[in-house]
Amino acid sequence: MKHVVIVGGGTGGTIAANVLARKTSKDKVKITLIDKSGKHYYQPAFLYTALGEIKSESSVVRDESQLISKRVRLIIDEAVKIDPADRRVDLAKGGSLNYDYLIIATGARIVPEEVPGYEASYNFYDYQSALKLRRALESFKGGVIAIGVGGIPYKCPPAPGEFSCLLDYYFNRRGIRDKVEIHFLYPLPRPFPERSVAGVMMELMERKNIHFHPMFNIEYIDPKKKIVYSLEGEELKFDLLVMVPPHKGAKVVENSDIKAPGGWITVDKYTLNLPDYDDAYAIGDATDLPISKAGVVAHYEGKVVAERIAAEVAGKEPTSRYDGTVRCFCDAGYRKAITIKFNYETPPKKPKPSFIWYIMKMLVNKTYWSLVLKGWV
Amino acid sequence: MGEIKIDRVIDARGSHCPGPLMELIKAIKQAGVGEVIAVYSSDSGSKTDIPLWVKKAGHELIGVYEREGYTEFVVRKKR
Numbered sequence: 417m418k419h420v421v422i423v424g425g426g427t428g429g430t431i432a433a434n435v436l437a438r439k440t441s442k443d444k445v446k447i448t449l450i451d452k453s454g455k456h457y458y459q460p461a462f463l464y465t466a467l468g469e470i471k472s473e474s475s476v477v478r479d480e481s482q483l484i485s486k487r488v489r490l491i492i493d494e495a496v497k498i499d500p501a502d503r504r505v506d507l508a509k510g511g512s513l514n515y516d517y518l519i520i521a522t523g524a525r526i527v528p529e530e531v532p533g534y535e536a537s538y539n540f541y542d543y544q545s546a547l548k549l550r551r552a553l554e555s556f557k558g559g560v561i562a563i564g565v566g567g568i569p570y571k572c573p574p575a576p577g578e579f580s581c582l583l584d585y586y587f588n589r590r591g592i593r594d595k596v597e598i599h600f601l602y603p604l605p606r607p608f609p610e611r612s613v614a615g616v617m618m619e620l621m622e623r624k625n626i627h628f629h630p631m632f633n634i635e636y637i638d639p640k641k642k643i644v645y646s647l648e649g650e651e652l653k654f655d656l657l658v659m660v661p662p663h664k665g666a667k668v669v670e671n672s673d674i675k676a677p678g679g680w681i682t683v684d685k686y687t688l689n690l691p692d693y694d695d696a697y698a699i700g701d702a703t704d705l706p707i708s709k710a711g712v713v714a715h716y717e718g719k720v721v722a723e724r725i726a727a728e729v730a731g732k733e734p735t736s737r738y739d740g741t742v743r744c745f746c747d748a749g750y751r752k753a754i755t756i757k758f759n760y761e762t763p764p765k766k767p768k769p770s771f772i773w774y775i776m777k778m779l780v781n782k783t784y785w786s787l788v789l790k791g792w793v
Numbered sequence: 794m795g796e797i798k799i800d801r802v803i804d805a806r807g808s809h810c811p812g813p814l815m816e817l818i819k820a821i822k823q824a825g826v827g828e829v830i831a832v833y834s835s836d837s838g839s840k841t842d843i844p845l846w847v848k849k850a851g852h853e854l855i856g857v858y859e860r861e862g863y864t865e866f867v868v869r870k871k872r
């Protein structure tokens with residue numbers, strides 16, 4: 417009997433567990449999933465929660481136990497140390513687990529407190545913060561709203577641009593768009609990392625009268641004066657500031673001997689193995705791969721590692737590899753969205769906003785809990 | 794560039810846009826005024842992004858050197 421331990425029951429860990437359960441026999445493989453909260457959040461819904469478009473809690477959070485195959489043993493506890501040399505994971509409530517194969521899917525941790533004055537900002541990077549932002553937006557009657565980034569890398573590169581476009585739509589629907597100035601502060605010289613997409617984002621922002629501030633890396637905020645300052649020496653006075661908080665790897669990674677700077681985990685970009693350990697993998701936001709921190713990456717990578725482990729257990733050479741594919745749908749407002757697709761070898765093509773991609777985005781929001789998490793797509 | 798002492802080297806080769814620029818920004822944040830940082834980048838986008846950012850942020854671009862398979866950017870923190 418082989419024991420597979422998965423740490424983290426988010427997008428990547430859950431898909432890996434469900435695909436493994438399907439591809440291996442229960443007489444040969446035991447699967448244990450450790451998650452510190454036992455709750456599964458669909459994070460793209462945070463953005464729509466903040467804008468009041470998603471109100472039902474069950475579209476955002478569900479019990480992990482309802483989402484995994486019955487074969488998977490769920491332990492609700494926090495992993496505090498991972499020792500790949502000893503093939504061991506230590507748990508907060510005491511005790512430890514030994515494994516034959518390990519999948520680390522602990523995601524990213526937001527650390528807004530690393531920006532001085534952060535308490536004057538709002539964000540949509542966890543559920544409670546999204547609800548708080550929703551209330552602030554509902555009572556907003558006019559003035560300057562700034563959307564900025566407190567550190568790179570952060571989850572879902574299009575999210576702050578997408579949020580800015582959707583704010584334009586939001587205030588238009590409320591009939592007070594003319595009373596709101598939207599400012600988009602971005603770390604790079606263009607409003608999106610990939611050049612081909614940046615042009616389209618720029619056109620969208622111009623059309624929606626969103627003021628773009630290039631190379632504005634938030635350094636600190638003065639909560640009393642309501643001014644946000646950039647590392648580049650600029651400043652902006654705001655009435656409401658939405659800041660994508662800085663991100664780091666999980667604490668357990670920082671406490672273990674597997675980390676790269678920032679608490680991320682170095683892995684082989686194709687096999688997702690930790691260097692020197694062909695029985696240990698890391699997937700999703702937890703890695704330091706130079707690609708987007710996105711659910712779609714965790715999704716594809718979760719399938720790859722499950723297939724690799726299933727092959728090894730069956731005594732076959734694992735052939736499944738991750739080719740760097742990222743595909744996402746970015747809502748541009750007014751029921752239009754763009755799609756961005758690329759991989760390690762091919763950069764994204766210039767996207768075009770369309771109603772079809774908007775429908776696709778809404779479809780993913782709906783099918784996430786069933787088709788996506790089960791690993792059927 | 795013999796007489797310039799480099800205080801920190803960031804090897805961002807293999808990291809795609811905007812990796813090298815962001816690594817430089819992080820390093821500048823941590824460095825003291827007057828320190829010199831060298832960034833190695835194999836991403837062609839760095840050739841426009843890094844000089845643009847250094848100028849905007851008010852630091853000094855000491856030099857851009859073509860090496861074998863990558864470019865080296867040497868930057869002094871000025872403020």
Ligand SMILES: Cc1cc2nc3c(=O)[nH]c(=O)nc-3n(C[C@H](O)[C@H](O)[C@H](O)COP(=O)(O)OP(=O)(O)OC[C@H]3O[C@@H](n4cnc5c(N)ncnc54)[C@H](O)[C@@H]3O)c2cc1C
Nearest residue numbers: 424426427428452459460495523572700701710711712714
């Ligand atoms: C506002 C927003 C919008 C987004 N929009 C999109 C989008 O449109 N498209 C897209 O593809 N992606 C999107 N994303 C990104 C996507 O949600 C994440 O990239 C994805 O969830 C990453 O999956 P993961 O499995 O790596 O980590 P997560 O899903 O974050 O899961 C990590 C899990 O690990 C657990 N954990 C952490 N540490 C421990 C520990 N020590 N012990 C036990 N358990 C632990 C956590 O409890 C959590 O359940 C968005 C994210 C946000 C915040």
